[in-house]
Amino acid sequence: xxxxxxxxxxxxxxxxxxxxxxxxxxxxxxxxxxxxxxxxxxxxxxxxxxxxxxxxxxxxxxxxxxxxxxxxxxxxxxxxxxxxxxxxxxxxxxxxxxxxxxxxxxxxxxxxxxxxxxxxxxxxxxxxxxxxxxxxxxxxxxxxxxxxxxxxxxxxxxxxxxxxxxxxxxxxxxxxxxxxxxxxxxxxxxxxxxxxxxxxxxxxxxxxxxxxxxxxxxxxxxxxxxxxxxxxxxxxxxxxxxxxxxxxxxxxxxxxxxxxxxxxxxxxxxxxxxxxxxxxxxxxxxxxxxxxxxxxxxxxxxxxxxxxxxxxxxxxxxxxxxxxxxxxxxxxxxxxxxxxxxxxxxxxxxxxxxxxxxxxxxxxxxxxxxxxxxxxxxxxxxxxxxxxxxxxxxxxxxxxxxxxxxxxxxxxxxxxxxxxxxxxxxxxxxxxxxxxxxxxxxxxxxxxxxxxxxxxxxxxxxxxxxxxxxxxxxxxxxxxxxxxxxxxxxxxxxxxxxxxxxxxxxxxxxxxxxxxxxxxxxxxxxxxxxxxxxxxxxxxxxxxxxxxxxxxxxxxxxxxxxxxxxxxxxxxxxxxxxxxxxxxxxxxxxxxxxxxxxxxxxxxxxxxxxxxxxxxxxxxxxxxxxxxxxxxxxxxxxxxxxxxxxxxxxxxxxxxxxxxxxxxxxxxxxxxxxxxxxxxxxxxxxxxxxxxxxxxxxxxxxxxxxxxxxxxxxxxxxxxxxxxxxxxxxxxxxxxxxxxxxxxxxxxxxxxxxxxxxxxxxxxxxxxxxxxxxxxxxxxxxx
Numbered sequence: 001x002x003x004x005x006x007x008x009x010x011x012x013x014x015x016x017x018x019x020x021x022x023x024x025x026x027x028x029x030x031x032x033x034x035x036x037x038x039x040x041x042x043x044x045x046x047x048x049x050x051x052x053x054x055x056x057x058x059x060x061x062x063x064x065x066x067x068x069x070x071x072x073x074x075x076x077x078x079x080x081x082x083x084x085x086x087x088x089x090x091x092x093x094x095x096x097x098x099x100x101x102x103x104x105x106x107x108x109x110x111x112x113x114x115x116x117x118x119x120x121x122x123x124x125x126x127x128x129x130x131x132x133x134x135x136x137x138x139x140x141x142x143x144x145x146x147x148x149x150x151x152x153x154x155x156x157x158x159x160x161x162x163x164x165x166x167x168x169x170x171x172x173x174x175x176x177x178x179x180x181x182x183x184x185x186x187x188x189x190x191x192x193x194x195x196x197x198x199x200x201x202x203x204x205x206x207x208x209x210x211x212x213x214x215x216x217x218x219x220x221x222x223x224x225x226x227x228x229x230x231x232x233x234x235x236x237x238x239x240x241x242x243x244x245x246x247x248x249x250x251x252x253x254x255x256x257x258x259x260x261x262x263x264x265x266x267x268x269x270x271x272x273x274x275x276x277x278x279x280x281x282x283x284x285x286x287x288x289x290x291x292x293x294x295x296x297x298x299x300x301x302x303x304x305x306x307x308x309x310x311x312x313x314x315x316x317x318x319x320x321x322x323x324x325x326x327x328x329x330x331x332x333x334x335x336x337x338x339x340x341x342x343x344x345x346x347x348x349x350x351x352x353x354x355x356x357x358x359x360x361x362x363x364x365x366x367x368x369x370x371x372x373x374x375x376x377x378x379x380x381x382x383x384x385x386x387x388x389x390x391x392x393x394x395x396x397x398x399x400x401x402x403x404x405x406x407x408x409x410x411x412x413x414x415x416x417x418x419x420x421x422x423x424x425x426x427x428x429x430x431x432x433x434x435x436x437x438x439x440x441x442x443x444x445x446x447x448x449x450x451x452x453x454x455x456x457x458x459x460x461x462x463x464x465x466x467x468x469x470x471x472x473x474x475x476x477x478x479x480x481x482x483x484x485x486x487x488x489x490x491x492x493x494x495x496x497x498x499x500x501x502x503x504x505x506x507x508x509x510x511x512x513x514x515x516x517x518x519x520x521x522x523x524x525x526x527x528x529x530x531x532x533x534x535x536x537x538x539x540x541x542x543x544x545x546x547x548x549x550x551x552x553x554x555x556x557x558x559x560x561x562x563x564x565x566x567x568x569x570x571x572x573x574x575x576x577x578x579x580x581x582x583x584x585x586x587x588x589x590x591x592x593x594x595x596x597x598x599x600x601x602x603x604x605x606x607x608x609x610x611x612x613x614x615x616x617x618x619x620x621x622x623x624x625x626x627x628x629x630x631x632x633x634x635x636x637x638x639x640x641x642x643x644x645x646x647x648x649x650x651x652x653x654x655x656x657x658x659x660x661x662x663x664x665x666x667x668x669x670x671x672x673x674x675x676x677x678x679x680x681x682x683x684x685x686x687x688x689x690x691x692x693x694x695x696x697x698x699x700x701x702x703x704x705x706x707x708x709x710x711x712x713x714x715x716x717x718x719x720x721x722x723x724x725x726x727x728x729x730x731x732x733x734x735x736x737x738x739x740x741x742x743x744x745x746x747x748x749x750x751x752x753x754x755x756x757x758x759x760x761x762x763x764x765x766x767x768x769x770x771x772x773x774x775x776x777x778x779x780x781x782x783x
Contacts, residue, residue: 028066031096039743113233125524138704140753152641152655173635173661174229176684183227194432203335218540221476221520228540252776258285273324311337326366402436444493451487451550530581590645604629612670631665654692686711
């Protein structure tokens with residue numbers, strides 16, 4: 001070998017050694033990028049170290065970033081729809097996990113409930129509370145109404161937890177006895193029944209809920225009846241993945257077990273601008289339950305048993321979008337439950353309630369030039385069944401079947417007018433009916449009642465933006481006509497069981513037509529993105545429900561007589577408030593504050609009053625009551641709430657609400673009525689409600705903690721001592737709920753839920769007791 005060749009060989013070896021050393025100096029880091037909430041890998045996430053070095057995560061979320069110098073490196077990890085994370089790692093770090101938190105999406109930033117149009121929350125001059133996916137996930141809720149109890153100022157009632165046959169959610173001084181003064185929507189479809197004004201909260205699958213919009217104040221100017229006290233819109237999930245499957249199981253207190261399954265997908269059709277989405281879901285739950293009655297009732301009645309539960313539901317929805325401008329959607333839902341109510345004499349299942357429900361909707365949404373059109377048709381049917389049996393002096397057994405149907409057509413059209421106006425006009429056509437009977441099997445009696453209600457409505461609304469939307473004005477007007485017809489109440493083959501009802505028979509009740517004009521005017525001034533003041537006036541109304549107009553029967557405290565002449569009730573609402581994000585920088589940058597004060601004056605409010613007579617229903621004289629329009633009520637109050645996002649992983653929220661609801665003027669319908677309710681406080685309205693919560697997302701175990709204080713409420717209209725509870729008010733109570741959940745990997749997640757962790761006993765008007773502490777554990781799977 002020549003000297004020259006040897007020099008070249010030595011140089012080559014030296015360069016190779018230097019290269020190896022340079023590689024060891026330029027280290028690599030390795031890890032995974034995951035969704036902080038679900039634990040799923042985020043394929044395609046961007047990982048950058050400075051302006052020149054970077055990579056993307058592979059299809060299982062893994063990444064490797066080499067060519068790094070020094071002992072440590074600061075990397076930025078980002079993904080569309082997620083908050084960017086900046087972290088510092090050793091340049092030799094491996095097996096690192098980076099959790100990204102979802103940003104507030106455009107879906108959450110927009111609301112549809114308050115105006116029936118797609119509007120940004122910050123551009124809508126009314127009070128809106130939105131409960132998004134992050135809050136819903138952090139609560140150990142068994143039903144969607146239990147999520148709502150954490151919204152500021154919500155009056156919530158669910159006496160027996162998952163075993164309850166009914167629940168009510170009201171707000172702003174509306175009585176917790178009745179759902180009919182607050183409108184419930186599911187994806188914009190009205191769910192309150194014309195028969196009683198209620199809504200079966202149990203039929204909503206919690207796993208399908210994406211977010212909930214709560215609009216405070218009278219909303220009749222855009223939605224008509226039932227929206228007198230506010231609007232709650234439950235918005236369900238829409239498929240975004242090509243294909244997904246989600247399944248979950250849960251087990252807990254009282255041998256309560258359940259399961260959920262959903263699957264669907266989003267398919268891009270070959271034609272540009274066209275797409276098709278579909279989704280199916282089903283859920284099931286059963287529980288052995290517990291004895292809800294008091295110890296005194298158990299000692300006095302040998303036939304008391306546990307109240308139990310069996311329920312199942314299913315649904316299918318599909319939407320086809322074409323030309324990027326139009327979409328047609330259809331949905332079908334089924335639900336059935338059987339809930340034991342705690343007494344069994346001879347019948348195989350004892351006293352039970354059952355709801356057989358099904359419904360269908362057809363929706364169109366599209367753009368025609370400058371016009372946006374939204375049209376929905378719906379049909380809802382509920383067969384409510386109830387078995388009653390009891391043994392006192394003799395044995396009585398009868399069943400109730402009430403078929404309740406509601407259907408309608410809702411249409412609105414929106415067009416911008418110039419640069420400052422967005423005009424919306426539309427019509428609603430609705431029909432509601434009830435056809436019911438009580439059939440006695442221990443006698444020959446059958447009691448029938450039936451009735452129908454048609455509603456025709458026209459509305460007009462203008463959304464006005466001035467000074468680059470710093471000033472927003474919302475003006476609306478709606479006219480409703482409601483017609484009650486085909487009303488009847490009568491008995492067939494009566495014996496002593498129902499003979500006392502005979503004089504109240506009416507097989508051809510008079511038709512009645514009522515109308516209402518509902519205006520709204522509100523405005524706000526927004527001096528920055530998240531700071532504003534607002535004020536508004538709105539008028540709400542609620543027509544009478546069919547149950548009050550065409551059914552006579554036993555109720556707590558006496559016997560109620562059908563009132564086909566019942567008029568609508570009205571509410572004039574005034575409110576003002578502000579939203580503040582007072583700190584533009586620093587650790588309090590994401591602290592926000594909302595406050596509202598309101599004053600409402602109601603007229604022709606519907607209340608049960610005595611007609612001055614009594615009736616013997618087989619166990620002594622009881623007063624005869626009738627639903628009547630009393631003169632005036634007054635409701636005033638205030639709400640204050642805050643949200644504080646300390647960092648992407650830790651957030652706090654809370655609220656305080658005060659409400660006073662009283663009867664100003666009570667008009668007697670009988671001269672011998674000795675009761676005067678003037679000046680009395682309305683029942684089932686807590687004066688004070690306090691809520692607070694914290695959500696902590698971390699790599700160990702995610703945690704959600706929720707606190708609620710509900711103030712004392714009057715039990716009866718006269719504000720006197722109740723003979724069962726031995727008090728004039730339900731006592732105040734406090735509950736604390738806790739949830740732990742953790743993603744195990746990209747597909748599996750476990751959770752542990754504690755409701756009412758301190759086992760506080762809560763009683764209803766019959767001195768029945770709630771479930772106290774309720775614990776469940778669950779596992780879920782998704783691909």
